[in-house]
Amino acid sequence: MRTFCEEAEDFRGYIAKWVDERLVPQAEALDEAGGFARELTRELGDLGYFGTMYPVEAGGSGLENPNLCFAILCEELARGSVGFAAGVCMQGSTATHTLYEWGNDMMRETYFAPALRGEKIAAYAITEPNAGSDAASIATRATKVDGGWRLNGSKIFTSNGTVADFITVVATTDPERGGRALEMFVVDTGWDGFRVGRKLDKFSVRCSDTAELAFDDLFVPDDHMLASEQGGGFRNAYRALTVDRIFTAALAVGNARAAYVAALRYAQERSQFGQPIGKFQAIEFRLVDIYARVQTAALHTYAAAQMADRGEDITVSAALAKLVAGNEGNAACNEAMSIFGGYGLMQEYPAQRYLRDSHFPMIGGGTPDIMHKIIAKQLRH
Ligand SMILES: Cc1cc2nc3c(=O)[nH]c(=O)nc-3n(C[C@H](O)[C@H](O)[C@H](O)COP(=O)(O)OP(=O)(O)OC[C@H]3O[C@@H](n4cnc5c(N)ncnc54)[C@H](O)[C@@H]3O)c2cc1C
Structure with missing residues (x-):
């Protein structure tokens, strides 16, 4: 799924390469060990990715579309590991955003700047x-x-x-x-x-x-x-959490994309009744359904991020992106897992990890019920 934004697609190219070379090969081991990936975090800091959201004067990347690019960063990292991506999302967005917006010079120097370099968590x-x-x-x-x-x-x-x-x-x-x-x-x-x-x-x-x-x-x-x-602290805390919903939605997109790619590959490799299972219309149609869910999730996420970049009110679009991407991502991973048959339940195949991880974007930053509540309140006006 493309964003139709040249800056964001160039940005995607760089981070996608890092994800394929550095994160994907370690993803299973990281999930099994269940520990914080300090070395990879530091690497991302050295590469400047924690500055994606911020202007050059603040030590950031100075991008024209910071929200869209940060969403792409979250999506691509989640394609490798949602667990790792969630920590990056926290570091590069909510936890630093609050200091950038409402912090003083001491906070920016002592905490914000080292966090952007990946030196402080x-x-x-x-x-x-x-x-x-x-x-x-x-x-x-x-x-x-x-x-x-x-x-x-x-x-x-x-x-x-x-x-x-x-x-x-x-x-x-x-x-x-x-x-x-x-x-x-x-x-x-x-x-x-x-x-x-x-x-x-x-x-x-x-x-x-x-x-x-x-x-x-x-x-x-x-x-x-x-x-x-x-x-006014609550209003500020709430504002920080609002934009974050877009990035949590992006985690769902990346994870569901990875599940789709894995299911497609498996459908081509696995044969039953003398032919690849992907040739059965039931499997082919299910793959189309998964693809449609991923695209739907991505469209809502990119639209909300682009609205944020234009400075528009994102109360509804960010909640909608998280609601849609969370639910569609979870359904996509569930369907992807079914394509693996019994192998889907085995730890050595990634389908179960995608399904397990698809639950996080639905809960983190507010449950689907709370997203409904936020949207309903806005629609009443
Ligand atoms: C892995 C993980 C990482 C997280 N990271 C952070 C973090 O870094 N910082 C942080 O502060 N928090 C974090 N959270 C917390 C997360 O934001 C909360 O778990 C989430 O907001 C839900 O709160 P709760 O778990 O207490 O559920 P509850 O609020 O107890 O909800 C339980 C159920 O009741 C429903 N419900 C509650 N109220 C309503 C209502 N008014 N109408 C309808 N249904 C309702 C919910 O939808 C849910 O189904 C994290 C959570 C997870 C799982």
Whole structure:
């Protein structure tokens, strides 16, 4: 699927080559080991890919279509490994975007710039054990003290959480005031009071690092609070998550594309009843259905990314892209797996990994129900 944007297609050419040479050969081993791929992350940093979203003045790539190119980056990496791509997506988008938009010079120098070079790992933590879809009800408390804030609470499902050097943490300054009291703080993971509760083992995106975190009376200096008008932290956190939906959709596109290519190849290689199974119309039609799902997912994703690049309101298009790409990607991987018959269930074939990984883009950044909720609210106006 092409984007009809020369810059994005040139960009795709470079990253696709890296994915084929460096990521694809390691993808199975990474999934099996379930660990963070630090070396590959560093390599991408050296190549400048974490700067895709940002202008040259900020140390970024200065692309004309940053959102579309970042979506292509996520798609191509996900074609190799959604788990690896999810960590890159967090580092190159949400966790750095917040600092770029609302950070001060110290934050940009100490955290943002090294993250763009891949020298520091970034994470973003809003979800808590008792606050997922209902993000405004988070309980991690920021209490004002002399010269800063004391943070107490815990987070769950934080991507890059066990390996992060810094984490943008969303906390409430007054639990009585819901979303209006949320603020964002940059937490250096070397500080006293920060603790990784545990690394979480997963069925999907196994090589993306996922953690439970704890903050025990952790002191955050005033200059580590991200700028916001009083209580505007939630609006900012929400804005960061909105654009991110496009990139999560792109993960679904890349993964489904890989599943399609693998199923097509298998259908040509596997023979039953004296002919390749791809010659049976049932299989051929199923491959067309998978292809249609991939194209549908890609079209929604590229359209939303291009709207973001034009500075248009993406509330609906980003949620729609994630909803459509997540669901279509999952259905595509399910159908792709059926083409492998019994071999699809075997670890030595990638079909099961594509299906397992296809669940992540549906959940990360908000479930399909929440995407429906966001779109329904906008359509009511
Ligand atoms: C691998 C992974 C990585 C993640 N990375 C991060 C990260 O880096 N940082 C971070 O902050 N979070 C992260 N998340 C969290 C993710 O955003 C949440 O899991 C997601 O928003 C859903 O929240 P929940 O899991 O608490 O589910 P819940 O909110 O408890 O939802 C459970 C079910 O109820 C449904 N539901 C809930 N509310 C409604 C409603 N109003 N209407 C209809 N249905 C509803 C949901 O759709 C779902 O089916 C990650 C999650 C995963 C799995």
